[in-house]
Amino acid sequence: MAQVDKRNRANGINRRDFLRWSGLTGGSLFLVACAAPAAPAAQPAGGESAAPAAAPSAEQTTISWWNQFSSATTQEVFPVVVGQFEELYPDVKVEFEISGGPPGGGDYIEVLLARIAAGNPPDTITLWTPPSQFGAQGALVAIDDFMANAKWAKPDAFFEGPLKSCQWNGSTYGLPASAGAGSIFVNADKFAEAGISAARADFPTTWAGLQELSAQFTKWEGGDLKQAGIVPWAAGWLKPVWSALNGGQLFDADANTYAVDSPQNAEWLGEWVTWLDAEYEGDVEKLNFYGTWGSAYADGAFQLGLSAMTLDGSWACTDAEIPFAWEVMPFPVGPSGSQSVTGFWPNWWAMPKGTPHPDEGFLFSEFLCTEGWITWYQSVMDTPAWKAFPEGVLTKKLVDTVGEERAQEIHNFYAAQLEHTAAMWNSPIEDFASDTLDAAIDEVLHKTKSPAEALAEVQASVEAKLQERLAG
Amino acid sequence: MGQTVTARSYKPFLSKRLRENLKGYLFILPWLIALLVFNAYPILASLYFALTDYNVLSPPVWSGLNNFQAMFTTDPLFWKAVWNTIYYSLLSVPLQLLFALLLALLLNGRSWGIGIFRTLYYLPGLMPAVATALLWYVLLDPRLGLINSGLTALGLPRLGWMRSADWSKPALILIAVWSGSGVPMLIFLAGLRDIPKTLLEAATIDGATAWKRFWYVVLPLLSPTIFFNLLIGIISSFQVFTVAFIASEASGSGNNVGPLNSMLMYMIHLYRNAFRYYQMGYASALALLMLIVLLLLALLLARSSSLWVHYEAGERA
Numbered sequence: 001m002a003q004v005d006k007r008n009r010a011n012g013i014n015r016r017d018f019l020r021w022s023g024l025t026g027g028s029l030f031l032v033a034c035a036a037p038a039a040p041a042a043q044p045a046g047g048e049s050a051a052p053a054a055a056p057s058a059e060q061t062t063i064s065w066w067n068q069f070s071s072a073t074t075q076e077v078f079p080v081v082v083g084q085f086e087e088l089y090p091d092v093k094v095e096f097e098i099s100g101g102p103p104g105g106g107d108y109i110e111v112l113l114a115r116i117a118a119g120n121p122p123d124t125i126t127l128w129t130p131p132s133q134f135g136a137q138g139a140l141v142a143i144d145d146f147m148a149n150a151k152w153a154k155p156d157a158f159f160e161g162p163l164k165s166c167q168w169n170g171s172t173y174g175l176p177a178s179a180g181a182g183s184i185f186v187n188a189d190k191f192a193e194a195g196i197s198a199a200r201a202d203f204p205t206t207w208a209g210l211q212e213l214s215a216q217f218t219k220w221e222g223g224d225l226k227q228a229g230i231v232p233w234a235a236g237w238l239k240p241v242w243s244a245l246n247g248g249q250l251f252d253a254d255a256n257t258y259a260v261d262s263p264q265n266a267e268w269l270g271e272w273v274t275w276l277d278a279e280y281e282g283d284v285e286k287l288n289f290y291g292t293w294g295s296a297y298a299d300g301a302f303q304l305g306l307s308a309m310t311l312d313g314s315w316a317c318t319d320a321e322i323p324f325a326w327e328v329m330p331f332p333v334g335p336s337g338s339q340s341v342t343g344f345w346p347n348w349w350a351m352p353k354g355t356p357h358p359d360e361g362f363l364f365s366e367f368l369c370t371e372g373w374i375t376w377y378q379s380v381m382d383t384p385a386w387k388a389f390p391e392g393v394l395t396k397k398l399v400d401t402v403g404e405e406r407a408q409e410i411h412n413f414y415a416a417q418l419e420h421t422a423a424m425w426n427s428p429i430e431d432f433a434s435d436t437l438d439a440a441i442d443e444v445l446h447k448t449k450s451p452a453e454a455l456a457e458v459q460a461s462v463e464a465k466l467q468e469r470l471a472g
Numbered sequence: 473m474g475q476t477v478t479a480r481s482y483k484p485f486l487s488k489r490l491r492e493n494l495k496g497y498l499f500i501l502p503w504l505i506a507l508l509v510f511n512a513y514p515i516l517a518s519l520y521f522a523l524t525d526y527n528v529l530s531p532p533v534w535s536g537l538n539n540f541q542a543m544f545t546t547d548p549l550f551w552k553a554v555w556n557t558i559y560y561s562l563l564s565v566p567l568q569l570l571f572a573l574l575l576a577l578l579l580n581g582r583s584w585g586i587g588i589f590r591t592l593y594y595l596p597g598l599m600p601a602v603a604t605a606l607l608w609y610v611l612l613d614p615r616l617g618l619i620n621s622g623l624t625a626l627g628l629p630r631l632g633w634m635r636s637a638d639w640s641k642p643a644l645i646l647i648a649v650w651s652g653s654g655v656p657m658l659i660f661l662a663g664l665r666d667i668p669k670t671l672l673e674a675a676t677i678d679g680a681t682a683w684k685r686f687w688y689v690v691l692p693l694l695s696p697t698i699f700f701n702l703l704i705g706i707i708s709s710f711q712v713f714t715v716a717f718i719a720s721e722a723s724g725s726g727n728n729v730g731p732l733n734s735m736l737m738y739m740i741h742l743y744r745n746a747f748r749y750y751q752m753g754y755a756s757a758l759a760l761l762m763l764i765v766l767l768l769l770a771l772l773l774a775r776s777s778s779l780w781v782h783y784e785a786g787e788r789a
Contacts, residue, residue, distance in 0.1 A: 110747055113528045137750065139529050236726035285731060288635045289614045353529075431727075432749045436548070438727040446637065446732055461548055472525060472533075 062093045063123035063360045068108050070100030077379045081372045085364060092360045112352065113139065121352035123361035126368075127174065129431070131166040131350045132253070135173030136428030136469060141351040142171040146362040152370035152388070161421030162346050162385040164253065168428055174350030175369040176385035177376075180313040181417045182238050182343040184230070185296045188325035190217065190308045200413075203329040205340070207245070210332045211275055217308035218279050225290050228301065229279065230309035233272050233445060234294030236438055238311060241343040242268055244422035246334030251433065253426040258466060260437065261452070261459035264336045269444050269451035271334065276445060284445040296320040313345055314414045318381045318397040328413060342417040343424055346385060383414045428469050433462045521756035528752055539757035550758075552733055553741035559641055560737065561709040564648040569701055572653040573694075576660035577686075590661070597654030605718035608647045609634065634723040637732040644735060647715055652708070656701040663697030664690070692782040699781045703773055707766055713739040738762060 069078060075098045082094045097103055102111040109129065115121045116139050127134065134140050147155050153175055155163070162176035184203075191198035194216060204210045214229025232242065240250050248264030251257075259265075280287045287293075291301035294311050297320045302310035309329075312320065317328070330340045349365035351358055370386045374393050377384055381395040398407040427433050440454040449457075484491065497504075522539060524532035543550050579590050596604070611618050612633035620630040633643040667690060675685045716737045720729040729736035738758070746755035 107747065113750070117528050137527060137529055285632050285636050288731070289630075289632050291615065429749075435727045435744070435748075439549070439733055442725075442728050442732055448732070457548065461546075464546065472527070472530070 060091050060093055061357055061360050062095055063357045063364060064103075065094050065096040065124050065126070065364060066102055066108070066112065066122040067096065067098065067126035068100060068128060069098050069126070073379050074098050077376055081368065081375045084375065085367045085372060088367065089360075089363055092363065094364060116352045116354060119354050121354050123355045123357045124349060124351050124364050126177075127348040127350055130425035130427075131172075131174030131348050132164075132168040132426050133428055133430040134350070135166075135168045135171065139353055140173040141353055141355060141358060142173060143175070143351065143362060143365075144172050146358075146366075147172060150362075150366055152386070153366040157370070157387055158385045159344075159387060159418045159421065161418065161423065162344055164423065165344075165346060165425035166348060166350075167426070168253070169256075174348045175365050176344075176346040176348055177369040177373050178347045178382035179344035179385035179418055179421075180315045180346070180382045181414045181421075182235070182241060182311065182313050182331075182345070183414070183417065184309055184329040184331065185302065185312055185316065185322070186309045186327050186329060187302065187305075187307075188327050190305075191327075192325075194308075198325075198327045200327065200329055204332050206332050207271055207334045211278070214275075214309065215279055220281070225280070225287065225306075227305075228287070228290075228293065228307040230307065230311075231280075231287065231293035232275065232311070233441060234292070235311040236294070236434075237345060238343045239434070239437060239441070240422040240424035241331060241341060242334070244341045245331055245337045246271075247336040247338060249423060250437070251423065251427040253423065256466070256470065258427075258433070258459055258462045260462065261455040264334075265455055266451045267336055268334060269441065269455065272441075273444060273447070273451070282447075284442075296322060296326075314381050314383045317410060318395050318401075328410060330413075330417065339420060341420045341422045343422050344383070344385075344418065346425070347382070381410075381414075383411075383418060385418070389415075427466070429462065429465050432465050433458075436461050518756040518759055521753050522760040523757075524753045526753035526756070527750045529750075532753060535753065539754045540761070542754065543757060543761070549733060549736060549741055553736050553738045556641065556734065556736055557710060557712070557738040560644060560648075560712060561706060563642075564645045564652070564712075565702065565705040565709050567645065567649050568652050568705055569656060569698065571649050572656035572701070573660050573698075575653060575657045576664055579657070580661060580664045590658075593657060594654040596651045599651060601651075601714035602718050604647060604651050605715045606722065608643070608650075608715075609719055609722045612643050612646075634719050634735070635725075635731060637730070637734040640719075640723070640730040640734045644712070644716055644719065647719075648709070648712070651715075652705075656705065659697055659701055660694065663694045667693045695781040696783060699773070699777050703770060706769055706773070710762065710766055711739055712737050713743065716740060717743075 065082075067078075069075075078096075078098055082096060086093060099105075101108045102115075104111075112121070112125060131140055135142070144155075147153055150157075155172070158176055159179055162179035163172070166172050166174040166176060186198055186203075188198040196213070196216065204213050210230065210232075217227055217229035219226040243250050243265050246264045246268040248262050248268060249259050250265075252259055276282055276284060276287075291304060291306050292299065293301050293307060296302050296310050296312040296316040300310060301307040303320070303322060314328075316322070331342060333340055349369050351361045351365060355361050370388070373384050373386060374390065376382065377389075377393060378396050381398055392408075394404065394407045394411055398410065402410070436458050440449070440458045443449045444451050444454050486494065521532055523534065523536060525535045525538070526532035575593050579586060579593065599607075612620075614620055614630060614632050614635055617633070619633070623630055631639050634640050671689050671693070672685055675689050680688065716729070716735045717740055720735045720740075723730060723735075725731055729740055739762075742755050742758040742762070745751045745758065
C-alpha cells in the first residue's frame, strides 16, 4: 500500500488530486462562463461594412437587430446599409448577423417570442409576419409617438396599404420597408409566337378578358396538358387582391370584423370554378400534376415554358432571373369590381415590447425603411413602401438586363400600382384566417363544397377566432 | 484506550453503502437536473397549460376544459388530423413490420456478403428525415419522377402522389416503409438469432415444411419481438411530423398541408397551433390528448399480449 502511495507521489499526482484539480478547474471555468459579459458583437457575415467604423464615443449605445435574411445578396448589402446608419449616427452601434435566424440558432419567431416573454428582447426586428398580428398580441411597441417626431418616417410618408398592415386598433406597431407589389408576369416570347400583343395597353382589363386570353394559350394533347394560360388561384398570398378586384374584402380592420362570406367573394370563387371547368377539364389535381403555377422562379411552370402567364411580386423581376422576354401587367377587374388593385408583401421593421433602447431602435427601423432602403433597392427590386423614395434610383440588375429606360418604366409601374392596394396583412389573426381560407378555396376547387358553403364556414370560424382574440 | 477513542472518532458519519449511493447520485446529478428542468418541468407545465388560454406573451388564464371542448366541437381541422393520422398508422405500422420481418428472414442466412446487405437495408433508417422527404419528393414527382416513369413503363397510369388528396397519404406510407423498416429489421434479426436451432431441427425431423416451421415455431417465438416493434411502431407513427411537413411544403399546396389537407397529421396540427397561431394552451391540450390516447393504446396492447405473445420459458407477458 505504502509503495502504491509512493508511486503516486512520485508521479506527482494521484487519482484524488486529479479529481480535485479537475473539479476546481471545471468549477472555475463554469464560474468564469457565468460571469462573462454578453456575447461579443456579431460580425456581419457578408464581410466588412462599406462605411468606416466610427470611433466609439463615450456614450455609444449598442443595439441589436434580428432578422431572417440569409441570401448572399442580403449578406452583401445589409452590412453596407448598417454601415451607412452607423456613419449617420456614430453614437449607435448595431449588432447583427445575417444567418437566417436569431443569434444562436433556433426558429426565429419561437426564440423571439420567448425573449419578449422573458423580458430580454432585441432592440429592433425584421418581420415577415405582419406587425398587426404581433401588435394585437402585445408583442410590439406602438411607435406612433416616434413617428410623429420622425425625420423621414412620418405617418403620411408611406403608401397607405403597406402602413395599414402595421396598424391595429388605432396604433402603429411597425414600419414597412418594402412593399413588393404583385403583378401578372407574361412570357412575351410566347405572346409573340401566338401573334398576341404583349403591350400593357392591350392587356385585358376584366376577368372575362383574361380568361379568354388564357384559353388561347392552353393546349391539351391526348389528355395531357401541354401548356396553360394562367392559373389565377396559384399564388395564395394574393387572395385579398382577387377579393378586392371583385369589390369584396376579407377583413375590415376599421370595423374589426371579417367579411369573407360576402356575395362578391362567393362570385369570385364561382368564377374560378368556371375557369377551372372551361380551361382545365374541371380537375384541379390533374392541373397540379404538371407543376407549380404561381411563381416566376426557375422551378415554376412559367420558366419551364408550361404556362404563358403567372403571378408574382416585383422582386421576381430581378430575383427570378427570367431567361426570356417578359412583361408585367396589372390585375384585371372582376364582374362586381370597379378598379384594378394590387397586393404587396413587405419586409416589416418593428420594435419588440421591452426593448431596452426604443429611441435608437426606432432610428434604425426608420433608416432601414426609408433612406437605407435605397441601397437595398439597387440590388433587389423590392418596391419601397416609402413614398418619398428618390426619383431615378433603379435596381442595377434590372438596368443591366433590360436597359435604363425600361427599368425606369417597370419601376414606375410598380410605384403606381401601390397607390391602389387591397387591404391585406391587417388582421390580428392573419395566419389562422389565411390558412382557413386557403383550405376552403382548395375544397371549392376540389368541388367538395360550393363557394357559398365554404365561405360561410370560413366566416364562422375566423369570426369566432377573432372574437376570442379580441376578448383575450 | 486512547487509540480506541481516536479510532471511533474517525468513524464516518455516513455508512459506506450510503456514501456509495450518494456518490452515484452525485454522478447522475447533472443528468437528473437536466431531466427535471428540460423534460419533467415542460411536461408538467404543459399539463397545466392544457387547461388555460396561453399565447406565450401573456400569463396563462385558467379556462378549464374549454380547449378540449373546442377540439371536439369547433376546430375545423381536428378530426381531419385525427383521421389522417389513424389512416397513416393503420397502414404504415403493419406494412413496416411485415417488410422488416421479410427482410430479416431473408438476411438471417450465412451466405457471403450478407453483412453488406444488412447494412444496405439498415441505411435508409439513418438518413435525416428532411433529406428523406426531399429525396422522395423528387422520386414521386408526378411528371418527371422515377416512380411514375416505372409505372408508365409497366403500362400503369401515372399517379399524383403528393399533389393528390387520394395518393398523398399512401406516398407518406411508402416513405415510412422505406425509411422505417431498418431498425425493426435489426431487432427481428436479433429475435431470429435467439430461436433455438433444436426446435427447428425437431420440427424438420417431424416433417414440418418450411411454412409450418415458420408459422408454428418461428412466429410464436418471435412474438415478444413483434410486440416490442409493434408498440414502438404505433408510438412513432402517431408522432409522424417531419416527412409530412417537408413533403407538404414542397408539394406547393400553399398553406394547406397537402391537397385538401390530406397530409395534415396530428403533430403538424399541434405544431401549427403552437408555433403559427401561438395558441400554446390549445396545443398543450392536443398534446395531452395524444399522451392519453397513446397510453391507452399501449395498455391495450400490453393486455392483449397475453393472448398472442409467447415466451420461450412458457411465461406470458
